[in-house]
Amino acid sequence: DIQMTQSPSSLSASVGDRVTITCQASQDISNYLSWYQQKPGKAPKALIYDAANLETGVSSRFSGSGSGTDFTFTISSLQPEDFATYYCQQYDNLRPITFGGGTKVENK
Amino acid sequence: EVQLVESGGGLVQPGRSLRLSCTASGFTFGDYAMTWVRQAPGKGLEWVGFIGSKAYGGTTKYAASVKGRFSISRDDSESVAYLQINSLKTEDTAVYYCTRTVPYGSGSYGLWGQGTLVTVSS
Numbered sequence: 001d002i003q004m005t006q007s008p009s010s011l012s013a014s015v016g017d018r019v020t021i022t023c024q025a026s027q028d029i030s031n032y033l034s035w036y037q038q039k040p041g042k043a044p045k046a047l048i049y050d051a052a053n054l055e056t057g058v059s060s061r062f063s064g065s066g067s068g069t070d071f072t073f074t075i076s077s078l079q080p081e082d083f084a085t086y087y088c089q090q091y092d093n094l095r096p097i098t099f100g101g102g103t104k105v106e107n108k
Numbered sequence: 109e110v111q112l113v114e115s116g117g118g119l120v121q122p123g124r125s126l127r128l129s130c131t132a133s134g135f136t137f138g139d140y141a142m143t144w145v146r147q148a149p150g151k152g153l154e155w156v157g158f159i160g161s162k163a164y165g166g167t168t169k170y171a172a173s174v175k176g177r178f179s180i181s182r183d184d185s186e187s188v189a190y191l192q193i194n195s196l197k198t199e200d201t202a203v204y205y206c207t208r209t210v211p212y213g214s215g216s217y218g219l220w221g222q223g224t225l226v227t228v229s230s
Contacts, residue, residue, distance in 0.1 A: 001172070034216040036153075043205055043223055044153065049216035087153055093214040096171055097143075097155040 002027050002090055006100030012108040019075040021103045023088035027095075028068050035064055035073045036087045038102075044087065048073065075105075083107055110134035110219065112206050117224030120196050128224055130189040130206030138162060141213040142182060142189035146202040147223075156180075156204070159189065161211035169213060196228045 003026040013019050023033065031051035036044040046055045048064035051071060061076045075082055088100040116128040130142060143158035157170035159180040168180050179192040189206055203225050207217035 032214070036217075038153075043220040044217070045220070046216055046218045049218070055216075055218060089153070089155075089217070091209075091214045091216065093212070096169070097158075097214065099153040099155065102152045 002029060002092060002095050002098050004088055004090055004098050004100040006088055006103055008103060009101060010104040010106060012106050013078050014108045015078055015080055017078045019078050019082075019105060021073045021086055021088075023066075023071045023073070023100050025069045025071070025090055027092075029090045029092045031067045032091045032093070033064070033066070033071050034089045034091065035062075036089065037082075037084045038087065039084045047086075078105070112208065112219060112221035114204060114206050114221040114224040117204065117226045119227045119229065121230050122196055122198060122228055124196050125192070125194045126196060126226060128191040128193070128204055128206075128226070130191075130221055132187040132189070132208070135208075137182075137187035138184040139211060140208045141211050141215075142180070143207045143209055143213065143217065144178075144180060144189075144191045145205045145207060145217070145220075146200075147205070148199070148202040151202075154202075156191070158209065158213040160213045164212045167213065193226070196226075198228050200226060201228045202226060 005024045033051045035048040038044040085104045113131045141160045144156040160167040182189045203223040205223045206221045208219040209215040
């Protein structure tokens with residue numbers, strides 16, 4: 001299976017900060033990567049698909065980049081509603097789907 | 109409204125079986141693969157498996173951790189996907205989510221249900 005190493009596992013930031021999360025795949029997954037946001041007690045919400053494409057209705061302060069094995073997720077200016085846990089997910093067609101371990105974004 | 113609603117969770121004894129349902133509305137159910145993802149209390153997301161659309165032969169794939177005990181099926185006439193869980197173990201305790209994805213199964217999950225909690229305990 002493809003391992004997704006997400007870092008950091010948690011971070012503290014303030015409203016207005018730029019936040020960056022990375023995800024590294026153990027094998028080349030091209031751009032088959034999504035990013036999700038999850039708030040406590042809620043289902044995950046898709047933010048980014050195919051590494052860099054914004055889901056419909058998602059704020060442009062969220063962005064994604066990368067291909068192959070190294071990926072980055074960025075919140076350009078953290079808003080109060082962005083405190084949550086974020087997950088990356090790979091969906092390479094030839095391998096079982098796997099998620100990263102998650103990054104909890106907390107209020108500093 | 110486009111939505112997925114899971115049901116069937118609850119408290120179950122180890123060794124018993126359980127069938128979860130995922131009822132879809134607001135879209136053409138048969139055009140999509142349906143996937144199950146679970147989340148143990150306080151833990152991350154774990155992919156369980158998917159069933160492809162009929163156009164892709166209704167192919168099923170499962171995570172190694174559940175293969176042989178879990179089975180996914182679908183009824184396109186009723187817009188429902190099922191997750192059959194046999195020989196339940198305490199480590200199956202989790203919130204189970206269903207999601208919708210591309211018809212061949214390997215894609216992003218743009219639509220999620222609210223989840224149903226399965227607690228395995230004696």
